[in-house]
Amino acid sequence: MSQLRNVKILGTGKFLPKKKVTSYELDHLLGLNNGWVEQKSGVSLRSFVENETASEMAALASIDAINASNLHKEDIDCIVSVSGTMEQPIPCNASLVQKQLGLNNSKIPCFDINSTCLSFVTGFDTISYLVHSGRYKNVLLVSSEIASVGLNWKNKENAILFGDGAAAAVISKTPDTENSKILAGHMETFSDGAHFTEIRGGGTKLHPNHPTANETDFLFDMNGKSVFKLSSKNIVSYMEKLLSLSNCTINDIDLVVPHQASGMAMRILRNKLGIDEAKFMNIIHNHGNTIASSIPMALHEAIVQNKIQRGNKVMLIGTSAGLSIGGVVFEY
Amino acid sequence: MSQLRNVKILGTGKFLPKKKVTSYELDHLLGLNNGWVEQKSGVSLRSFVENETASEMAALASIDAINASNLHKEDIDCIVSVSGTMEQPIPCNASLVQKQLGLNNSKIPCFDINSTCLSFVTGFDTISYLVHSGRYKNVLLVSSEIASVGLNWKNKENAILFGDGAAAAVISKTPDTENSKILAGHMETFSDGAHFTEIRGGGTKLHPNHPTANETDFLFDMNGKSVFKLSSKNIVSYMEKLLSLSNCTINDIDLVVPHQASGMAMRILRNKLGIDEAKFMNIIHNHGNTIASSIPMALHEAIVQNKIQRGNKVMLIGTSAGLSIGGVVFEY
Structure with a gap:
């Protein structure tokens, strides 16, 4: 069954x-x-926050995206946070983000979609069905991550x-005269x-007030070898499936925008999938791994640097804690 | 524009x-x-966990739902956690839940949707577009909440x-011969x-390891009067909008399944909206407010107690931290 969605x-x-913060530091x-x-x-x-909060950063990135869309913030009719971290457990x-954008009287519906580093991909993939069907006109998807505290x-x-x-x-519905x-x-x-990449403490299983919880429980832990x-083991068959669903071969893809997990992880992914370096967006050297912000940030850089044009075929792809592999293929 | 989705x-x-735990205790x-x-x-x-984890409870409720659906767990092709709390920050x-269900070799995609107490409603509303379009056949939506630790x-x-x-x-696509x-x-x-109902500490703004964070920061806080x-102020116009989108009057609704926020909140909601007590599902007396589990649990009880039949019109409605008001009207 075709998955086509007329979303731009x-x-x-x-x-x-x-x-x-430089690596020399x-x-x-x-x-x-x-x-x-x-x-x-x-x-x-890489950049580390001093006093910035995640919702402040989200609002600033959002205004940038709304301006680039030639819209006003009041044109947005749904705000979806697609982050792997939360600013606070509730709300x-x-x-x-709605509040930071000064949209507190807008009634714009707000909710979060989370699949850790793949949250943007999952949000884009999921919400596109609602945009295609006309439920929402202009959806703001925003990832904002503070890794440094954890x-x-x-x-x-x-x-x-x-x-x-x-x-x-x-994201918005594609006008009839366009092909996005x-x-x-x-x-x-x-x-x-599921336990290869985790922060064990801080949720309901090991609550911050739990008597045995200690500082390390609240920090990021990853068994890189097991993740690798x-x-x-699964990335090649995953990629075959994604391409087959897209009715594409890897040669049809103009740019692959991978999760900026680590220099090595990206090199291995690129080699394993046989993708030319020129068609593989890499911003890790001056950004680091910004969790779920990583893919939309690399996509943003690709657009700003003119590495993709309208009509190009783009693949977003990555792995996340879970462990999940996820991706989307779209015509920009 | 019609929002109809053929989902059951x-x-x-x-x-x-x-x-x-009794109230006398x-x-x-x-x-x-x-x-x-x-x-x-x-x-x-109300019930409080001893050693049960949220994912264990989620798996048990899920198996109950899968059995009631006359499916096998392998028939599920997407798992969406729709909870207001998390078991651990990552993953x-x-x-x-996939792991607890023994579906670790299934490749079933897994992600979370969170709008605090409305997470189930938001998840049902959002994912129904993917089910209607054929993207997924049988989606498991599961809310599992441990309020007691916070x-x-x-x-x-x-x-x-x-x-x-x-x-x-x-949830699944409605067969052609049925009307759900x-x-x-x-x-x-x-x-x-946004700050009327919150847990301030535990995310990136006030990390568990932050030197000024204290036990109270990690606990639930609500300004009930401000929420009320x-x-x-907004519930009546909200309800008019939801009914108008549904092309219904309140008299067309056979059962309202509200968020079981508190006895008083539910009484006020019912009076304000002019809903008969017999058409207003109430399970708070022996469950308490189970956060996002509250609405699907009340819906489950309504089905088990034969308070709704296929063909009935049901409204899910509630408020959540955010502050949000949300709801769905469906033909069961």
Whole structure:
């Protein structure tokens, strides 16, 4: 059955916090040889928040996306937060974004979709059905992530990968005279890997007030080797499925916009799938892994840098905690 | 534009933890006169977890819903967690549910939709578009909530309202020979009330490891009067909109299934909207407010107690942190 949806990305936006942290600074802080952090992570520069909140960053990226869409913020009729982290456990992120945007009297519906690093992809894929059907006219999808507060610097191989930041996109129904469309979306979850990537504490299982919970429980933990093994085992058949649903071959894709997981993970993905370097969007060196913001931020950079034009076929693809593999193929 | 979606609730399920707590026990624990808790809350009995986790409860409610649907768990092709709380910050709840269901080799896509107490309504409303279009055949929507770990007993008016538990539903495309359908869904978010109902600490703004974060920051806080004022001001026009989108009057609705927020909130809602007591599902007395599980649990009870039949028109409606008002009208 065809999955075609006549949905267009009107505009995208991004925001990075002011404070920049070089990999040389991290080498020094962690007592490592100059160059170790950059070589291990593929990241030379990342941004970390000082006082910025996730909803403030989300609002700034959103305004950027709304401007790029030639819309006013009042034209938005649904706000979906597509982040892997939350600003606070209650209420949902999207309500806080509505407030930051000064849309508190707008009645615009607000809710969150979360599949960790794939949240933007899942949100785009899911909400496109509502846009295609006419339920909403202009949906704001916004990812805003503060990784830096949850990193475990004793686990340096993981901690050095991440950066903070926000990215947003406005999606709308494609006008009859244009061709923008989603060709297909597909997601596979392998919960054998549910505990390979996690923050164990802070939810209802190990509540912050639980007597045995300690600082480390609230920090990000990843078994990189297990993630690599499980995703490698499944990525090729996943890709065949996504391309087949899209009625495309990999050669039809003008640009692949992968999750900016780590320099190494991206290199392996690219080689495994046989994608030319020129057709593989890479912004990790000056952004780091910004969790769910990573894919829309790379997409935004691709648009701003003229790496994609209307009519081009674009693939968003990545892995996330869960462990999930997800992607969308669309004609921009 | 019509919002009709040919979607059918195949079956529902529920799970409550073993431990029951009476309002008399709470009167005693809180040093209050016998009867105070029940009179204030409308709750005489609620369930609290001992060692049950949210994903375990979710799996048990899900199996109940899958059995009621005459399906096997392998027939499910998408799992959406629709809870207001999370078991752990990473990964998303739905992956943990997939694992608990023993579906770890199934590749079934898993993600979360969160609009606090309205998560089930938002999930049902949103995912129905994907089911209608054929993207997924049998979607499992599951809410599983552990309120008890996050209650502030010094704030007794709020704490006495809640209970733990899980509820699930399987939704599918309506066969051509049947009439089940969603008539309309509608949500309005008023972020003037974003901080009326919250848990401030535990996310990226006030991380569990933040030096100033204290136990109370991680507990539920609600300004009941402000919530009441803002929702009262908007509920009547909201309801007119939902009914108009559904092409119904309130008299066409056979059963209203409201969020079981509190005895008083439900009484006021019912009076304000002029709904007969017999057409207003009420399970709060022996469940309490089970956050997002509350609406699907009340719907499940309505089905089990034969209060709705195929062909009946049902309205799900409630308010949530955000502050949001949301609802769906469907023909069962």
